[in-house]
Amino acid sequence: MKTIKLNIFFIAIVAIGLQSCFRSVSRVDPDEQIDLSGGWNDVDSKMTADAMVEQVLSEVWLKTHMTEKKEKPVVIVGFVKNKSHEHIDAETFMKDIEKAFVSSQKVRLVQGGEKREAVRGERADQQDNASVSTMKKWGLEVGADYMMQGAINSIVDAIDRKKVVYYQIDLELTNIQTNEIVWIGDKKIKKFVKN
Amino acid sequence: MKTIKYIVASFAVLTSVGLNAQLAPDQNPNYQNSADKYAGQASELTSTQSTTVQDTYEAYDWREAKAAEKQERLDRQFQLRMARAQSNNRCGYYNNGWNNNGYWNNGYYNNGYWNNGNYNNGNWNNGNWNNGYYNNYPSCNGLLYGAGLGLGLYYLLN
Numbered sequence: 028m029k030t031i032k033l034n035i036f037f038i039a040i041v042a043i044g045l046q047s048c049f050r051s052v053s054r055v056d057p058d059e060q061i062d063l064s065g066g067w068n069d070v071d072s073k074m075t076a077d078a079m080v081e082q083v084l085s086e087v088w089l090k091t092h093m094t095e096k097k098e099k100p101v102v103i104v105g106f107v108k109n110k111s112h113e114h115i116d117a118e119t120f121m122k123d124i125e126k127a128f129v130s131s132q133k134v135r136l137v138q139g140g141e142k143r144e145a146v147r148g149e150r151a152d153q154q155d156n157a158s159v160s161t162m163k164k165w166g167l168e169v170g171a172d173y174m175m176q177g178a179i180n181s182i183v184d185a186i187d188r189k190k191v192v193y194y195q196i197d198l199e200l201t202n203i204q205t206n207e208i209v210w211i212g213d214k215k216i217k218k219f220v221k222n
Numbered sequence: 223m224k225t226i227k228y229i230v231a232s233f234a235v236l237t238s239v240g241l242n243a244q245l246a247p248d249q250n251p252n253y254q255n256s257a258d259k260y261a262g263q264a265s266e267l268t269s270t271q272s273t274t275v276q277d278t279y280e281a282y283d284w285r286e287a288k289a290a291e292k293q294e295r296l297d298r299q300f301q302l303r304m305a306r307a308q309s310n311n312r313c314g315y316y317n318n319g320w321n322n323n324g325y326w327n328n329g330y331y332n333n334g335y336w337n338n339g340n341y342n343n344g345n346w347n348n349g350n351w352n353n354g355y356y357n358n359y360p361s362c363n364g365l366l367y368g369a370g371l372g373l374g375l376y377y378l379l380n
Contacts, residue, residue: 064285106270112281117274139271183281190283222284 065220067115067194075196075214076123082212083124084131088200091209092172101135102128102200103171111181111194124175124198137171173200173209188222 055061060070083089092100104125107117128134138146153162177198184191193215200210245251260267 104272106273106275108275108277110277110279112279114276114278115274118272121272139268140273141269142272143268181281185282185284188284 065190065192065218067111067113069119071194071216072119073123074216076120076127078214079120079124079196079198079212080127083198083200083210084127084133086210086212088209089133096172099133099135100173101137101169101171102173102175103137103139103203105139105174105176107177107179107198109179111179112183112192113181115179117177117179120196121177135169137169139171171203174203175200190220190222192218192220194218 057069058073062068062070089100104121107121109115109117125136128136137143150163150165157163175198177196180195180197182193184193194217196214196216198212199208201208245253
């Protein structure tokens with residue numbers, strides 16, 4: 028009887044050991060909140076994007092522009108400076124904001140940076156390779172009215188195994204003609220991490 | 223001569239009028255200085271558009287600190303093992319790598335404080351502590367020289 032018990036115990040230990048040797052992967056809903064290390068993650072990015080989209084499309088700068096200019100504002104996305112303690116790529120939430128601009132049809136968006144260079148390269152290529160009727164002309168790009176720029180800051184307060192992390196994400200729209208800041212949006216996230 | 227002066231003056235007036243006509247209302251007439259300054263830097267200044275400029279700092283994290291401590295310990299142990307393995311020739315007990323592995327020779331005890339003359343003024347270096355007691359183990363060089371000398375004498379005597 029004792030031998031059987033020992034055998035069962037041994038088999039159970041081996042089974043647990045073998046199970047832990049295999050990696051397990053499963054698909055989860057992208058909206059599901061999973062926090063592992065306490066660092067910046069997809070949930071924070073999504074929260075930031077949602078808050079910023081709501082603020083930028085509902086605040087007064089949009090109405091003012093439409094009243095003054097009688098046309099939709101054109102926005103170009105500048106850089107976001109990450110001054111936090113973690114490596115954070117702002118593109119995850121900036122893309123959500125850009126998508127909201129395009130899908131809401133309230134704000135026009137123009138390309139900037141590397142992608143714009145690529146577009147111009149394609150236009151240059153068309154001058155030699157495309158048919159005359161489809162070839163795109165130089166000097167007809169839409170000039171942006173506003174540039175969106177931002178910063179990510181963080182404050183860490185830690186002692187032994189406890190840590191409080193505070194993130195502040197600020198985005199702002201600057202009128203390219205007048206240099207006037209017409210909108211500032213922010214999202215604050217505070218986390219308490221216990222190791 | 224007078225005619226030429228009139229022509230030059232009228233040309234200057236027309237030019238200034240023409241330039242002023244290009245200015246928008248309330249536009250700074252010196253705008254061209256700024257335009258010239260930034261025209262050459264445009265591609266450089268726009269290269270970071272749609273990107274994240276990383277300017278991070280290091281903050282304390284318990285897990286990271288633990289991992290770093292562990293790594294440091296492992297590195298130190300590895301270096302000690304390497305030093306012992308290299309000097310595992312039994313030639314010189316006090317030269318076996320333990321005291322010469324970087325730990326005691328890391329700048330702290332060699333920073334001028336311990337090497338400033340106070341402790342090297344002859345009181346502690348007067349031969350009492352350097353009397354051969356701690357250096358009486360044969361070194362590799364001594365053994366080699368002895369062996370060479372022995373062989374030489376052997377051949378000479380034969």
